[in-house]
Structures are given as structure tokens and as C-alpha cells.
Amino acid sequence: MTGKMIGVGLGPGDPELLTLKSARLIAAAQVIAYPALPGTESFARQIAAMHITETTHEIVIEIPMSTARGPAQAAYDLGAERIAEALDLGQDVVVLCEGDPFFYGSFMYLHARLVGHYEVEVVPGVTSVSAGAARAGRALTARNDTLVTIPAPLDDESIRSRMDGADSFAILKLGRHLGRIRALLGALGLAENAVYVERATLAEEVILPLAEAPDPAPYFSIILVTKGADPWLNPPS
Amino acid sequence: MTGKMIGVGLGPGDPELLTLKSARLIAAAQVIAYPALPGTESFARQIAAMHITETTHEIVIEIPMSTARGPAQAAYDLGAERIAEALDLGQDVVVLCEGDPFFYGSFMYLHARLVGHYEVEVVPGVTSVSAGAARAGRALTARNDTLVTIPAPLDDESIRSRMDGADSFAILKLGRHLGRIRALLGALGLAENAVYVERATLAEEVILPLAEAPDPAPYFSIILVTKGADPWLNPPS
Numbered sequence: 001m002t003g004k005m006i007g008v009g010l011g012p013g014d015p016e017l018l019t020l021k022s023a024r025l026i027a028a029a030q031v032i033a034y035p036a037l038p039g040t041e042s043f044a045r046q047i048a049a050m051h052i053t054e055t056t057h058e059i060v061i062e063i064p065m066s067t068a069r070g071p072a073q074a075a076y077d078l079g080a081e082r083i084a085e086a087l088d089l090g091q092d093v094v095v096l097c098e099g100d101p102f103f104y105g106s107f108m109y110l111h112a113r114l115v116g117h118y119e120v121e122v123v124p125g126v127t128s129v130s131a132g133a134a135r136a137g138r139a140l141t142a143r144n145d146t147l148v149t150i151p152a153p154l155d156d157e158s159i160r161s162r163m164d165g166a167d168s169f170a171i172l173k174l175g176r177h178l179g180r181i182r183a184l185l186g187a188l189g190l191a192e193n194a195v196y197v198e199r200a201t202l203a204e205e206v207i208l209p210l211a212e213a214p215d216p217a218p219y220f221s222i223i224l225v226t227k228g229a230d231p232w233l234n235p236p237s
Numbered sequence: 238m239t240g241k242m243i244g245v246g247l248g249p250g251d252p253e254l255l256t257l258k259s260a261r262l263i264a265a266a267q268v269i270a271y272p273a274l275p276g277t278e279s280f281a282r283q284i285a286a287m288h289i290t291e292t293t294h295e296i297v298i299e300i301p302m303s304t305a306r307g308p309a310q311a312a313y314d315l316g317a318e319r320i321a322e323a324l325d326l327g328q329d330v331v332v333l334c335e336g337d338p339f340f341y342g343s344f345m346y347l348h349a350r351l352v353g354h355y356e357v358e359v360v361p362g363v364t365s366v367s368a369g370a371a372r373a374g375r376a377l378t379a380r381n382d383t384l385v386t387i388p389a390p391l392d393d394e395s396i397r398s399r400m401d402g403a404d405s406f407a408i409l410k411l412g413r414h415l416g417r418i419r420a421l422l423g424a425l426g427l428a429e430n431a432v433y434v435e436r437a438t439l440a441e442e443v444i445l446p447l448a449e450a451p452d453p454a455p456y457f458s459i460i461l462v463t464k465g466a467d468p469w470l471n472p473p474s
Contacts, residue, residue, distance in 0.1 A: 009367070016258035019248065019363065023257060100363070102370040102377045103384075115374065122371035126256065126337070130246070130361035133339040137352065137359065140339045144388040144410075146399050147340075151381040162383050162402045173381075201361075 003031075003087040005118055006094045007101040007111065009125015010047040013220075014201035017126050018048070025094050025123065026051040031086045033059035033079065034096035035106050044096040059083060059093070063106070073109070080113035087118050100125040104151075104172065129170045132197035132222045136207050139226070141168050152177035156184055163188065163225075171223040178217040182210055185225065194225045240268075240324040242355055243331045244338040244348065246362015247284040250457075251438035254363050255285065262331050262360065263288040268323045270296035270316065271333035272343050281333040296320060296330070300343070310346070317350035324355050337362040341388075341409065366407045369434035369459045373444050376463070378405050389414035393421055400425065400462075408460040415454040419447055422462065431462045 008025055011017030018026075026032065026048050036042035042060065045052070052058075061079035064071040083093050101107040101122050111120060129149065133140045141147035145167035150159055152174045159181070163169060171181055185191045196213035198206040198221040210223060245262055248254030255263075263269065263285050273279035279297065282289070289295075298316035301308040320330050338344040338359050348357060366386065370377045378384035382404035387396055389411045396418070400406060408418055422428045433450035435443040435458040447460060 009363070009371075011256065012361070014258070016261070017256045017361065019254045019256055020260060021251070021253035024253070100367045100371075100377075102375070103367060104378060104380075108376045108379050111376065120374065122374065124249075124254065124363045124367035124371040126246070126361045126363055127367065130337045130340060130364065134246075134337075134359035134361040137357065138339070139345045139348065140337075141386065142341060142345050144390050146388070146391075147386045148403070149378065149384045151383070153381050154383075165399045165402050166385070 001090050002118055003090050003092040004121060005083060005087060005110070005114055006092060006121045006123065007097050007107045008094055008123040009097050009100045010044055011126035012099060012128045012131035012201045013043075013047060013199060015047050015050060017131070017201060018051075019123065019125065021123050022125065023051050026096070027053065029056055029094040030091045031057045031059065031093045032096060033061060033083050033093055035061045035063050035079075037065060038062050042096075044098050047098065048096050057086070059086070076106075076109040076113065080110050083110065084114060084118070087114075097125065100127045103127050128172070128200060128220070128222060129224075131200040132170070132224055135200045135205060136195045136197050136224060138195060138224055140170075140224070152181050156180070159184060160188070163190070166227070168224070168226040171225070173219060174217040174221045174223065175219050176216040178213060178221075179215040181223060182213065182215070185210065185223075190225055190227065193227065194223050197222050197224065238327050239355055240327050240329040241358060242320060242324060242347070242351055243329060243358045243360065244334050244344040245331055245360040246334050246337045247281055248363040249336060249365045249368035249438045250280075250284060250436060252284050252287060254368070254438060255288070256360065256362065258360050259285075259362065260288050263333070264290065266293055266331040267328045268294045268296065268330045269333060270298060270320050270330055272298045272300050272316075274302060275299050279333075281335050284335065285333050294323070296323070313343075313346040313350065317347050320347065321351060321355070324351075334362065337364045340364050365409070365437060365457070365459060366461075368437040369407070369461055372437045372442060373432045373434050373461060375432060375461055377407075377461070389418050393417070396421060397425070400427070403464070405461070405463040408462070410456060411454040411458045411460065412456050413453040415450060415458075416452040418460060419450065419452070422447065422460070427462055427464065430464065431460050434459050434461065
């Protein structure tokens with residue numbers, strides 16, 4: 001009998017935003033696996049720390065700091081191999097995933113390598129978008145409105161066209177793109193409706209009007225925009 | 238001292254997909270409030286049931302079965318009044334919200350009535366979209382792709398234009414619209430990439446290729462579509 005890989009969502013950062021199921025699976029795990037940047041403590045492991053027991057075997061997947069795809073993909077190759085070794089021994093492996101495993105998560109790179117070869121289960125988690133909205137006190141979307149998630153590294157024209165069809169949107173992966181996104185929202189007359197949320201639900205959380213957001217922004221920050229059609233749901237403050 | 242209204246996300250249906258924080262707040266609540274359709278057990282209350290104590294006071298907000306806005310809005314007026322009465326007595330009120338409170342949630346109608354007058358906190362939850370993807374074993378979105386949520390009651394032209402700019406999308410609130418949506422996806426050549434998920438994470442869960450989905454579908458069902466650009470993330474099955 002080979003083991004099962006279980007990708008568990010950890011939510012946005014507050015350890016209390018784990019689901020009961022994720023907490024139970026982590027506490028019961030023989031083997032856990034998680035990504036870490038070289039020389040730093042894994043953010044995923046930090047969120048889950050209180051549920052990890054002393055006897056749990058830990059597979060650390062070191063993801064090199066690089067925008068090139070090659071080195072990161074090689075790291076996922078190696079991580080998938082080490083997970084497969086444990087699965088072949090009949091051990092279940094719980095993979096710790098920041099946020100939700102299938103929403104801009106690196107778990108997908110492991111999933112794509114192992115699905116079809118091993119049994120896989122995925123436990124969903126709270127996304128940074130839901131967390132940002134909750135902390136900012138802003139409704140995301142209602143009734144027959146559409147919500148669009150837009151990664152900031154896209155070019156201006158792509159971003160503009162994606163905003164066109166949306167009633168509200170969340171812009172992710174801001175980093176060095178914040179200034180460009182702010183200018184774009186200003187040109188479209190949407191800057192007034194935008195709120196900036198950094199590290200939602202963590203002690204270091206920052207929530208600001210877009211005009212006051214830092215540039216560059218950290219990677220774990222988002223901008224939430226409602227096109228202002230429904231002041232009834234998000235009353236002007 | 239007036240009390241605080243706390244909207245807590247309950248996740249998609251499996252009681253184990255509550256967050257630790259939601260479970261703690263419900264268990265500690267003096268007063269809870271939740272919506273219910275007339276003559277039925279509240280779905281929200283069912284999800285949270287194991288955490289509700291015998292001494293908790295319960296405010297049931299009966300939402301009439303009607304597509305007209307008037308009767309429902311009157312019900313939220315009354316619900317907000319009853320919550321406000323408890324808040325005025327200095328009691329905190331925990332509002333039970335299916336999924337995530339700010340993602341197509343009825344909590345927003347209470348929030349809009351009471352925010353600014355009382356202290357409000359929102360605890361995010363796992364959405365039905367994350368849950369459906371997890372249960373179907375399908376990545377939602379990755380890298381610089383965009384994800385769009387599209388309510389099925391929109392007209393064909395609106396839906397088509399929203400699909401245009403998306404790399405992947407989730408269609409919600411299917412109900413009697415399923416046949417129309419299926420035809421639309423077929424005409425766009427996207428039916429092959431679509432999966433139908435009904436009541437994700439509940440015992441009654443159903444996952445089917447779109448071609449086999451029931452018409453009409455229940456309200457708590459979604460269709461997930463990836464435009465097929467990335468078979469590497471969602472390998473063909």
C-alpha cells in the first residue's frame with residue numbers, strides 16, 4: 001500500500017484561520033512537507049507550527065530566489081521525489097500550503113507531478129483575498145456581480161482589459177508593481193475605491209487607502225477595488 | 238458598552254472546514270444569528286451545530302422564498318433590528334455565514350445596515366469555489382492567470398464577455414440556468430474543460446463532467462472551467 005499526498009490549506013497567516021480539518025491532519029501526520037526560501041523560516045511551517053508534533057518527519061522543499069522558472073522547477077522535481085519516496089514506504093504526506101492549495105499556490109507544482117501516480121487529497125483553505133476583504137471590512141462581491149483576480153505582473157493593457165469586465169477585483173503579487181498599478185487605477189478613476197491590505201491577519205498587518213500604500217509593496221499584499229456601483233453594500237466611510 | 242457583531246465564515250458545508258477561530262467564537266457566543274428559509278433547518282446552523290451551546294441565545298432570520306428584493310430586504314431589516322437590540326444590551330452577536338461572509342454572502346445585507354453604528358468584525362471562511370476545486374482535484378489559477386467568478390443568472394452576452402478576459406472561471410448560482418450555461422460553454426468550445434460540482438464537501442456531494450450534470454441543478458452547485466492553456470497544471474485525465 002502506497003501512502004496518500006494531502007495538500008492542506010493553511011489560510012492567510014493567522015494560525016487560528018486553519019480549518020479544523022487541516023489542524024487535525026497536520027497533528028496526525030507521520031510526514032509533512034513544505035516550501036521554504038533558502039536561509040529563512042518557512043512561512044507555511046510558522047502558520048502550522050502549533051500542530052506539528054516532535055515525531056513528525058519534515059521534508060523541506062527549498063525554493064531558490066529567482067524569477068527564472070528552471071531553478072524553481074528543479075526544486076519541485078526534487079521535492080516531488082522526496083514526497084514520492086515517503087509515499088512508496090506507505091506513509092501519508094501532508095503538504096502545508098499557504099492560503100488555499102489551488103489558488104495561486106505552489107502546491108500545484110507538486111500536484112501536477114504526482115497526481116495519477118499516487119492518491120491525492122486537497123483540503124481547501126481561506127484565501128488572502130477573503131482575508132483582506134474581511135480585515136478591511138469591505139464586501140468582495142454580491143448578487144450577480146463578478147469578481148476578478150488580477151496578478152500585478154501582467155502588462156498594463158492586459159490589466160486594463162481584465163478590469164473592464166469586472167464589478168470588483170483583487171490585484172495580487174504587487175511587489176515592485178505597486179506604483180504602476182496605482183497610476184493605472186488613477187487613470188481609470190478607480191483609485192478612490194481602492195484599499196491596500198498587507199499581510200492580512202498577521203501581527204504586521206497594514207491596511208491603508210491606496211494613496212498611502214508603500215512603493216514597492218511586499219509580495220504578500222493586495223489591492224481590493226469595487227467599481228462603486230453598490231455603495232449600499234460598501235457604504236462610503 | 239454596546240456589543241460587537243462578528244460575522245464568521247463557516248466554509249462550504251463540511252463542519253470540519255470551519256476555521257479554529259470561527260469554532261471558538263461560536264462556542265463562546267452569548268448570542269448567535271443566522272438565516273433560514275421558512276420551514277427548513279438553517280444550513281448555516283447545521284454546519285456550526287456542534288459548537289453551539291445550550292445556553293446560547295439564537296436569532297433566526299427568516300428569509301422568504303422570493304426572487305423579489307422587497308420581502309428579503311424587509312427580513313434583513315428585521316434581523317438587523319433584533320441583532321441591534323442584543324448589541325445595545327452589551328452582548329456580542331456572532332452571525333453564522335455559509336462560505337465566506339463577503340463572497341456572495343447574505344451577511345453583507347446585515348453588515349451594510351449595522352456598520353458605522355456598531356463595532357463589526359469579520360472572520361473569513363473557505364469559499365465554495367476553493368472547495369469545489371479541491372474536491373474535483375482541479376487547480377483554480379496559477380502564476381499570472383486571472384480567475385473570474387460569474388453568476389449564472391447574468392445574460393448570455395454578459396457571461397460571454399466575462400469569459401473572454403479570463404484564464405479560468407467559476408460559474409455560480411446555477412439552478413435553472415444550467416442548460417443555458419452548458420450550451421454557451423459548448424458554443425465557445427469550452428465544455429470539454431468544464432467540471433460540475435454539487436454540494437462540495439457534503440455527504441451528498443456530486444462531481445461530474447459538465448455533459449452529465451443535472452438540469453436544473455441545485456443552487457449550491459458550480460461549474461469550474463480552465464481555458465486549457467495549462468495542461469501541465471491540470472493534466473488531462
